Amino acid sequence: MDSSSSMQSGQGTYQRGTFREITPAAGPRVAHGADVFITANFIWWKAQQDGLRYASSGVNTTTTAADPFASASTGKNKFVGSDWDPGFKVGLGLNLSHDGWDLFAQYTWLHSSDSNSISSNDAVVSNFAANSGQINGNPTLMFGTRATGKWDLHFNVIDVELGRNFYLSQFLTMRPFIGFKGTWQDQDTRFNYESTGFNIDGVPTPATGPYRIHNHVDTWGIGVRGGLNLAYYMAKSWSIYGNLAWTSMWADYDDLKRTDTLDDATTGNSSRRINISNDSYYTIKYVAETEIGLRWEIWFYDDNYHFAIQAGWEQQVW
Numbered sequence: 001m002d003s004s005s006s007m008q009s010g011q012g013t014y015q016r017g018t019f020r021e022i023t024p025a026a027g028p029r030v031a032h033g034a035d036v037f038i039t040a041n042f043i044w045w046k047a048q049q050d051g052l053r054y055a056s057s058g059v060n061t062t063t064t065a066a067d068p069f070a071s072a073s074t075g076k077n078k079f080v081g082s083d084w085d086p087g088f089k090v091g092l093g094l095n096l097s098h099d100g101w102d103l104f105a106q107y108t109w110l111h112s113s114d115s116n117s118i119s120s121n122d123a124v125v126s127n128f129a130a131n132s133g134q135i136n137g138n139p140t141l142m143f144g145t146r147a148t149g150k151w152d153l154h155f156n157v158i159d160v161e162l163g164r165n166f167y168l169s170q171f172l173t174m175r176p177f178i179g180f181k182g183t184w185q186d187q188d189t190r191f192n193y194e195s196t197g198f199n200i201d202g203v204p205t206p207a208t209g210p211y212r213i214h215n216h217v218d219t220w221g222i223g224v225r226g227g228l229n230l231a232y233y234m235a236k237s238w239s240i241y242g243n244l245a246w247t248s249m250w251a252d253y254d255d256l257k258r259t260d261t262l263d264d265a266t267t268g269n270s271s272r273r274i275n276i277s278n279d280s281y282y283t284i285k286y287v288a289e290t291e292i293g294l295r296w297e298i299w300f301y302d303d304n305y306h307f308a309i310q311a312g313w314e315q316q317v318w
Helices: none
Strands: 006-009 012-015 034-046 053-056 077-079 084-096 101-126 143-164 166-169 172-194 211-233 238-264 269-300 305-317
Touching (some): 101 172
Antiparallel strands (some): 006 012, 053 077, 053 101, 101 143, 143 172, 211 238
């Protein structure tokens, strides 16, 4: 019994497996074995996170009998995590001879750090209880004269892909891929609040301060990742490219810590007001990646070598 299948038509005989170029490979094409390729990217990213507002001005905390309805002066909210920072991506891949498939692995590194301060002649209102992620309910308000904030993020990601680059039309290529995304991250936030005095329940004299807050969390995760790389060719060497990717990630928030310390310069004492330490918190995170840009590329040495350079705008939502 013949295991192959065929269909008879007026145009001839179709046999499964004979028409292999349904979506012709867009290259690079490998005749035998595999070819190695490398990538390198300079990135200039702004890492931002919710919950990093640590103080506000423009709050009226005192009134007088002569003017009980005095209005507060114009103030502002203060955040950390708004600076642009440099980083890089490096990748190593293999173009395979099997149907134009490729294997690709890429490492992303970014160290983001930001610090600033806020002060006011009237008052600075803290918003520190909402910053932890470990204390629920309304933020605790504390009045002071000056506040400082510092945020550090160490961001590391590895992406592994199996893809195929092919033509959808004469001037449009697409590379669908599947693979994995892994990450390990370290975040550290510190907030200091200064005031003329901090009142403690049961203590007759106020403490001088400052009131210091330290939050820390380590994160690692791994998940399945898939997406598309598109290229719209305006000419032989010029194209507009777009990249889309989505990851469903199993994440572990490890070593979650928050400590609040109130210092008193008069007595030399320090009081640990909050001391929270959690080992692990597991959850599912969804990561969306989008990128668009302009690419220039060239084939040389009898089309055996390929070079490309590009510039684009990328966004990632974790």
